[in-house]
Amino acid sequence: MKTIRLTMAQALVRYLVNQRIMIEGHEKALFPGVFAIFGHGNVTCLGEALEAVKDVMPTWRGQNEQSMALAAVAYAKAKRRRQIMVATSSIGPGCTNLLTAAAAAHANRLPILLLSGDTFANRLPDPVLQQVENFHNPNLTVADAFQAFTRYWDRINRPEQLITSLPQALATMLDPAECGPVFIALPQDIQAEAFDYPEVFFEKTVHQIPRPRPDRNSIAEAAGILREAQKPLIISGGGVF
Numbered sequence: 387m388k389t390i391r392l393t394m395a396q397a398l399v400r401y402l403v404n405q406r407i408m409i410e411g412h413e414k415a416l417f418p419g420v421f422a423i424f425g426h427g428n429v430t431c432l433g434e435a436l437e438a439v440k441d442v443m444p445t446w447r448g449q450n451e452q453s454m455a456l457a458a459v460a461y462a463k464a465k466r467r468r469q470i471m472v473a474t475s476s477i478g479p480g481c482t483n484l485l486t487a488a489a490a491a492h493a494n495r496l497p498i499l500l501l502s503g504d505t506f507a508n509r510l511p512d513p514v515l516q517q518v519e520n521f522h523n524p525n526l527t528v529a530d531a532f533q534a535f536t537r538y539w540d541r542i543n544r545p546e547q548l549i550t551s552l553p554q555a556l557a558t559m560l561d562p563a564e565c566g567p568v569f570i571a572l573p574q575d576i577q578a579e580a581f582d583y584p585e586v587f588f589e590k591t592v593h594q595i596p597r598p599r600p601d602r603n604s605i606a607e608a609a610g611i612l613r614e615a616q617k618p619l620i621i622s623g624g625g626v627f
Contacts, residue, residue, distance in 0.1 A: 389582035394545035395431035421454035425476025426569035427503015455487030478516030488535040491567040497559035529571035537566035545581035
């Protein structure tokens with residue numbers, strides 16, 4: 387098996403770049419871009435990896451984490467959940483600013499990929515700048531707050547964990563019924579750790595979102611009710627176009 391040695395941050399970005407999707411017969415980028423505010427939790431590793439792919443997956447710098455993540459949520463809705471924006475922040479208050487957008491995406495089943503820096507897994511630089519400390523549980527960080535507002539949540543404590551975590555995150559965001567926000571916490575030291583990733587992990591993948599068809603008996607029943615109605619009224623949800 388052929389491998390390629392990359393940092394965890396580089397492997398994460400390379401995987402995202404190679405995810406494609408078919409939309410009305412045209413192949414497009416599944417992750418067309420990144421909204422970012424860089425800080426001590428995501429600039430030296432993730433920022434370096436994003437800079438290398440700026441021509442194929444551009445990064446736009448936000449002025450506020452909440453507004454840029456909400457823009458990503460709106461993008462997913464405008465694209466009918468077929469393309470997904472990424473939003474990244476540092477650890478601390480920058481991370482917590484993403485909470486409102488995660489909650490909005492969760493309530494509306496809209497896919498968005500949130501990548502936040504996290505405290506050092508080795509805990510040697512502790513506390514770091516703007517770290518929201520918990521003196522009773524060192525395993526608990528602000529990133530854990532997103533577990534209540536996401537469809538998939540993970541913390542990458544070893545670089546090789548990407549190999550199983552990213553496909554699961556992707557499956558969640560592309561599921562017609564269960565899709566929603568995904569949050570992945572990236573400890574600052576683990577972002578810089580290198581691993582020999584299998585090259586097959588980075589092969590281009592073209593996705594097609596399945597469209598479940600309605601039950602034929604239910605359609606026939608509804609049509610019968612409408613034909614017999616004197617003053618029909620249809621109440622449809624926000625997902626109906």
